[in-house]
Amino acid sequence: MRILMVSSEVAPFAKTGGLADVVAALPQALTRQGHDVRIMMPLFRSVDRFKYRLLPILRKLVVRWGGEEITGELMRCSYPCRQEIPVYFIQQEQLFGRRGFYGDSGGDYGDNDRRFSFLSLASLYALKALDWRPDIIHLHDWQTGLVAPLVRHHPAIANDLFYSNIRTVFTIHNLAYQGIVSPAVIENMQLPWSVFRTDGMEFHKHVSLLKAGIVFSDWVTTVSPTYAKEIQTPEGGQGMDGVLRERSDRLTGILNGIDTEVWNPESDPWLAAPYSTVNTSGKARCKAALQNTFCLSPEPETPLFGCVSRLVDQKGFDLIQAVLPSLLEAGAQFVLLGSGDPAHEEWFSSFAAANPGRVGVSISYSEQFAHMIEGGSDVFLMPSLFEPSGLNQLYSMRYGTIPVVRNVGGLADSVTDATEAAILNGTGTGFVFDEYTPDALWGAIKRSLILFNEDRASWRRLVSSAMNRDSSWNRSAAVYEDVYDSVLEPVSALRQA
Secondary structure, eight states, X not given: OEEEEEOSOBTTTBOSSHHHHHHHHHHHHHHHTTOEEEEEEEOOTTSOTTTTTOEEEEEEEEEEETTEEEEEEEEEEEOSXXXXXXXXXXXXXXXXXXXXXXXXXXXXXXXXXXXXXXXXXXXXXXXXXXXXXXXXXXXXXXXXXXXXXXXXHOHHHHTOGGGTTOEEEEEESOTTOOXXXXXXXXXXXXXXXXXXXXXXXXXXXXXXXXXXHHHHSSEEEESOHHHHHHTXXXXXXXXXXXXXXXXXXXXXXXXXXXXXXTSOTTTOTTSSSOOOSSOOTHHHHHHHHHHHHTTBOOOTTSOEEEEEOOBSGGGTHHHHHHHHHHHHHTTOEEEEEEOBOHHHHHHHHHHHHHSTBTEEEEESOOHHHHHHHHHHOSEEEEOOSOOSSOSHHHHHHHTTOEEEEESSHHHHHHOOBOOHHHHHHTOOOBEEEOSSSHHHHHHHHHHHHHHHHHXXXXXXXXXXXXXXXXXXXXXXXXXXXXXHHHHHHHHHHHHHO
């Protein structure tokens, strides 16, 4: 089948988190199954158009926004992977040629409704210009949610035979980000006011672009089975639980996979030495290199805890701050890579300055440092308040770095607690705790320290089990295929009739 992915982020072109990695890897898995998959995204300022040899293929792409016309351009490069997946870029300098993707130090950009409305409608217009009609348009998060009502209700789209029978699938990567904008977006995008209702795009007298994707898409997915259940509850639904329960018959949780070629300790170019489940000796060199890079004491037998994350409350940094003094008292080291909330940035920078040789912090994002931390750490901390899917616990297990996680969302679906029985039978892959409290986190950390320090044979078995866990996209891509088939069944029947 023909599948178009529309996303604001795709690695390696533009990335703030896991969304970019998912939209980079899932198309590859689907292409290996014989599908024609293409990608559409904005041409942000950070995209290196020379490195990726971007070429214009449509010089004039015009979208009406209220009483004005916004003109952009369509460009293309071949995605740098074996499958040569076409990646199309919507170029509009005023809208996307900015330092940030969604905002700056002052907050979200005030015209995000205009920016991502342009992306949504321009993507649809581009399809006709390319004369390539997908069976499925797969949308990702609030930035693309407007595509779904445009397909059904925009006068230039809904009444054009070219777009008939195109179906939409909308994936929620994180329900907390909802794309709340002014109701003026409806009139500006020539949508009927009938979509502005509680069972439509209306959300507390505003418009939610995320809700637009949820309500008007033919199917909704999210990034783990447990998270699909959590978001249908008042506690986890972020105000959207009612509409998600209404769509429960067409809501599927599919656990993310990872790109096992990019994240592969046997061939990772950013590691000091390769290693594998057969021979893990290279991991010691990776640990030494990590300690050296972050100015930690060169202590091979000291347990080294790592964390790579956006510094936001969701990720459990209040818990980490509460237990770090005890972690250092227990003789461990800690390394952190991330940026985000200024208060968290300041706290960790100060803590590192007060504990030289024991704590290393980089307030930034570096793909190289991320791989080094996954490869060189012994334990990975991920005590999230909520976690739709999570990728770092999957990277960690593949690299033999044992995750400590809370029993929520995709963490619950991917990490099996390292009980004594689970270690012996080869199913344990990490340390899991339930309550969102410092004591609960510290309990899981203590279990990891005891095993690391006192029972290295069991620790090696745990590392082997984690590294042998299948975190590839193969199984998840097959579930997406099932969703696409379900969405297309009425179309197929109509065509056969």
